[in-house]
Amino acid sequence: MRKLIEFLNRPAPRGNFFARAINSAPLQIGVCLLITAVVLVAAVNEYATNKYLNVGYTPDQPVAFDHSFHSGPGSALGLDCRYCHNFVDKSGHSNVPSTNTCWNCHSQVKTDSPALALVKKSVETGEAIRWVKVHKVPHYVYFNHAVHVNRGVSCVECHGRVDQQVVVGQQKSLNMSFCLDCHRNPEQALRPVDKVTDLAWKAESPAKQVEQGTKFVHDWKVNPPQSCSGCHR
Amino acid sequence: MNRYLLSLAVVVVACLGFFGLQGRVSKDTPVQVFDDMDLQAKYRPQGENRFFADGRDARPPVAGTVARGDDLAPERVFSAEYRRAESLNPSFVSGKDAQGAHLAAFPAKSLTVLPGGALADFKVDAAILETGRQKYGVYCAVCHGAAGDGNGIMKVRSAVEGDVAIVTIANLHTPLFRAYPHGQIFDVITNGKNTMQGYGDKLTPAERWAVVAYVRALQLSQACPPEAVPASVKSQTK
Numbered sequence: 001m002r003k004l005i006e007f008l009n010r011p012a013p014r015g016n017f018f019a020r021a022i023n024s025a026p027l028q029i030g031v032c033l034l035i036t037a038v039v040l041v042a043a044v045n046e047y048a049t050n051k052y053l054n055v056g057y058t059p060d061q062p063v064a065f066d067h068s069f070h071s072g073p074g075s076a077l078g079l080d081c082r083y084c085h086n087f088v089d090k091s092g093h094s095n096v097p098s099t100n101t102c103w104n105c106h107s108q109v110k111t112d113s114p115a116l117a118l119v120k121k122s123v124e125t126g127e128a129i130r131w132v133k134v135h136k137v138p139h140y141v142y143f144n145h146a147v148h149v150n151r152g153v154s155c156v157e158c159h160g161r162v163d164q165q166v167v168v169g170q171q172k173s174l175n176m177s178f179c180l181d182c183h184r185n186p187e188q189a190l191r192p193v194d195k196v197t198d199l200a201w202k203a204e205s206p207a208k209q210v211e212q213g214t215k216f217v218h219d220w221k222v223n224p225p226q227s228c229s230g231c232h233r
Numbered sequence: 234m235n236r237y238l239l240s241l242a243v244v245v246v247a248c249l250g251f252f253g254l255q256g257r258v259s260k261d262t263p264v265q266v267f268d269d270m271d272l273q274a275k276y277r278p279q280g281e282n283r284f285f286a287d288g289r290d291a292r293p294p295v296a297g298t299v300a301r302g303d304d305l306a307p308e309r310v311f312s313a314e315y316r317r318a319e320s321l322n323p324s325f326v327s328g329k330d331a332q333g334a335h336l337a338a339f340p341a342k343s344l345t346v347l348p349g350g351a352l353a354d355f356k357v358d359a360a361i362l363e364t365g366r367q368k369y370g371v372y373c374a375v376c377h378g379a380a381g382d383g384n385g386i387m388k389v390r391s392a393v394e395g396d397v398a399i400v401t402i403a404n405l406h407t408p409l410f411r412a413y414p415h416g417q418i419f420d421v422i423t424n425g426k427n428t429m430q431g432y433g434d435k436l437t438p439a440e441r442w443a444v445v446a447y448v449r450a451l452q453l454s455q456a457c458p459p460e461a462v463p464a465s466v467k468s469q470t471k
Contacts, residue, residue, distance in 0.1 A: 028234040035238065039245060052255045054263045077386050080371040086435040093278035104430045105375070105387060109394055128289060130281070136263065138271040169258060194367070 050173040058169030059132040063118050072163025072199055081155055081162075081197040088155075092144040096131050099123050134168055135159065140232050151220055152190040156199040157182065163199045179231065183224035187213030190222065309350065318344040322352055326438045328419030336416030339446070343439060355439075357446045365447030368440050372432055373448075381405035381451040401428050405448060406455045418445045 008024040046052060070077050071084075082088060084097035099122040106116055107123075122129050135158070137143060149155070155162065160171030172178060182189050190213045195201040203209035216222065225231070265271050276282065280290035294300055299310055299317065309315055319326050325340045343355035370379065378384040383404035403410060410418075422441045425431035436444065459467075 032234060032237050036241065039241060043248065046255060047252060048266055050263075052252075053266065056256050056258045057261075057263050058258050059260050059262070077375075077390065079375060079386075082371045083375065086372075090437075091278075096279055098434075100430065100434070107430070108428055109387070109391060126287070128287070139273040139275065139277070140270055 050175040050178075054136070054170050055173055056169055057134060058167050059134065061132055061167070062129050064115060064167070066166050067162050067168060068164050068166050074200060075163060088145045089149045091146055092142070094145040099129060134170055135174060137174055142231055142233060149196055150193065151222055152193050152196060152216055153182075154189075154191055154196045154199065154201070157189050161199055180226065183226055183230075186222050186224050187217050189213070190216040190220075192216075306346075309346070318346055318352065324416075325355070325442075328416035328423065330416075334416075335414040335420060337414045339415055339442060355442070357442075361443045362446055362450060364440060365443035365445070365450075368436055368444050369447045369451075372435060373444065376402045376429070377405055380455070381448065382455075403429075406452060411452055411456075415445050415449070418448055 004027070005024045008027065009020045011020070067075075069075055071079050071081060084101050085094050086097070086101075088094040099119045102116070102119045103123045106119065110116060111120070118129055121127065158172055158174060162168055187210050191201060191203070192212075203212065276290040278291065281288060282290045285292070322340065322342050322344060324330055324336055325342065325344055329335055339357055340355050342352040345353040347353050374385055376383070376385045376387045378388075381404070383402040385402065388402055413421075419441055421429070422436065422444055423431055423433040432441070
């Protein structure tokens with residue numbers, strides 16, 4: 001590079017109007033523009049998508065419910081996801097549980113804990129708790145929980161290991177290519193329906209996953225839509 | 234050129250320091266880069282709504298209306314003689330007969346309306362028992378235990394936490410609960426009893442009957458007369 005610049009800036013015949021350094025200016029400007037473009041593309045790729053903007057969003061909730069303590073086979077209580085999110089296999093919307101659900105147990109256990117004061121107030125007055133929504137998709141996206149959960153798509157595919165999270169945060173990008181990756185290759189994600197809420201479950205090997213996933217795709221007639229109207233309306 | 238590249242490098246390092254990399258944990262509400270129609274003024278499940286006094290999008294069902302998904306045949310729903318399946322077969326949702334006594338047997342008809350308008354039969358078969366097993370495992374085993382003996386995780390935790398009230402968790406194998414008619418178990422699942430809250434909001438009537446069937450199977454499993462055990466199973470027991 002330095003030699004090239006020296007060559008371009010070599011002594012010129014007398015009477016030249018421009019300074020010699022100008023000879024290499026187009027090259028230098030070109031290199032600078034190229035590097036700037038690469039940096040800009042890298043910056044957009046890193047920062048301008050959900051992978052940066054949404055992943056890691058971990059807001060404080062009004063009641064500090066600890067999933068890692070309550071839910072999943074490996075936790076202290078081992079509650080199934082569906083004990084609280086009980087409409088997930090019946091409805092397009094997976095519900096945040098009503099505070100009555102908390103009170104199934106907490107009317108007996110730790111009833112007067114200050115951490116549960118809001119829940120207690122809600123149960124007594126019927127006033128809703130203003131939970132902060134974590135996994136947001138645009139309102140023109142119609143994701144149906146029930147059809148996924150009932151066809152062997154585990155919670156973990158979109159929500160990650162919630163059973164290990166003390167405070168729930170977004171772990172997957174949930175952007176459109178994320179959805180399409182799976183809609184194009186469903187055999188990579190499908191698992192036995194009774195393992196859907198077992199977030200730690202994995203097939204013995206990637207090859208085994210593809211093998212039984214392909215079988216599920218066939219047996220359950222899984223045909224994930226890739227057209228716009230599959231998810232948007 | 235060198236000065237320009239140096240300042241670019243400074244900007245890159247500053248960006249990395251300030252914005253971090255993908256996956257960093259943050260409490261800030263995510264930025265919408267292109268927010269066209271991302272947030273629409275429409276009612277969403279469990280959404281917030283300042284218009285209504287209780288602040289919710291979701292409204293309680295108006296009396297006499299049919300919830301979306303309850304019945305999907307419009308020509309029947311809008312006919313003059315339409316009756317909701319619940320009113321055709323009230324004992325399926327209450328567990329009681331017309332006189333208010335608990336059903337001793339499983340209801341003969343389900344809530345599924347056949348194309349002709351009649352109700353489909355309700356028969357306890359292997360599929361119903363499997364549904365009951367799953368639902369029992371999710372909702373009931375927490376307290377009553379996988380075997381129905383009342384030693385679920387709630388009893389264990391109540392010992393750990395020092396709360397004593399939980400010792401009232403029922404052991405389903407006692408003579409009292411064995412003598413319950415099917416309809417009374419259904420009633421308890423639906424409406425709760427003593428410290429148990431009702432699960433009528435979580436399980437559909439058909440799922441509750443499936444749990445009743447599974448509870449009966451559990452009770453049988455713990456007090457099975459020897460002659461009722463198939464020979465193939467008997468040879469494995471000691």
